[in-house]
Ligand SMILES: Nc1ncnc2c1ncn2[C@@H]1O[C@H](COP(=O)(O)OP(=O)(O)O)[C@@H](O)[C@H]1O
């Protein structure tokens with residue numbers, strides 16, 4: 098990456114002009130830097146003559162929100178390669194890539210600004226009736242067809258090697274599985290939440306032990322090629338389709354981490370309504386919709402995963418009685434446990450979510466955060482007893498009823 102430099106808006110325009118086949122010679126280009134994530138630059142470039150537009154995502158050599166924190170620019174290669182695999186497996190459920198430039202650490206890709214970042218849609222109380230079907234397709238295809246159930250063992254190990262992504266994994270190991278469970282310097286704590294953390298949460302030794310067991314699983318279980326950061330801010334959505342983006346955390350890890358990320362982020366939105374000025378009727382209805390979505394995601398995932406297994410798994414695997422059921426029960430428990438960690442990190446750790454931080458009144462925000470923490474804790478502690486997603490839904494409903502009482 099000898100000639101690397103972060104682009105200015107003008108340089109981004111000059112750059113796309115020389116990429117063949119994107120804009121015509123008479124294009125009148127304008128550029129905005131629209132990155133709102135924690136890590137990268139994102140340029141939106143539009144031709145005023147034709148309304149045609151593209152996105153350039155460029156890695157910085159540090160964490161965008163913490164300038165003193167250096168970070169490999171090579172992460173963009175993992176993003177590009179993962180997008181390529183996800184694209185082929187899911188028939189286009191990721192943005193189209195027009196160019197990958199390793200030297201400048203950037204990807205030129207399809208502009209999806211006419212869709213909505215799902216987190217924003219959920220905060221606005223939108224419903225997406227096809228989401229469970231769509232995300233369960235993405236998850237089941239990417240998880241099954243990159244795993245040992247399907248791939249030749251040698252090919253799979255080559256892929257594990259290709260996707261060793263230590264710096265980005267370290268971020269997750271620290272920010273998701275370690276720092277939120279003690280008074281770490283990196284944490285970002287609502288002062289109104291601190292008493293609960295000091296007097297109760299940080300004293301939960303069993304929770305910290307179980308989170309550490311899940312952390313070890315995250316570090317060692319190379320089960321399938323996972324997206325690695327599949328929260329609702331990594332999904333573009335409208336009433337017809339989804340596109341999954343921001344795959345720079347991709348690596349061979351536990352499949353439940355991706356499923357858990359989706360569920361955990363729906364739970365964060367579920368908890369956020371505690372702190373919002375909406376009618377009880379709306380809150381109950383929207384929460385029921387979120388729980389129904391979680392239930393359908395798992396059940397549709399399971400159905401699709403079983404059908405891929407019955408059709409395409411290695412014959413020796415198919416021949417083992419009871420293995421499919423055992424695999425799926427373990428995957429459900431991993432998903433809920435990891436989802437719990439993803440829920441809790443967004444209340445205490447460095448990087449928060451707008452669902453909760455959009456609650457301006459810090460006392461009300463703390464109430465919603467504590468509610469999210471209680472569900473997250475139950476997800477970790479009670480995961481090993483779960484036999485179905487309905488068992489999990491009942492746990493959430495019980496915690497909600499105690500909250501409302
Ligand atoms: N293909 C795209 N089309 C339109 N907007 C995009 C696209 N990719 C990213 N963005 C915008 O840029 C923001 C940050 O992108 P993201 O890939 O999440 O970067 P980071 O890795 O820094 O979080 C997104 O929330 C979205 O608003």
Ligand SMILES: CSC[C@H]1O[C@H](OP(=O)(O)O)[C@H](O)[C@@H]1O
Nearest residue numbers: 134135136160268272326330448
């Ligand atoms: C210091 S990185 C914090 C956090 O940011 C990533 O999210 P995103 O790229 O979507 O903004 C990832 O979740 C990291 O844990």
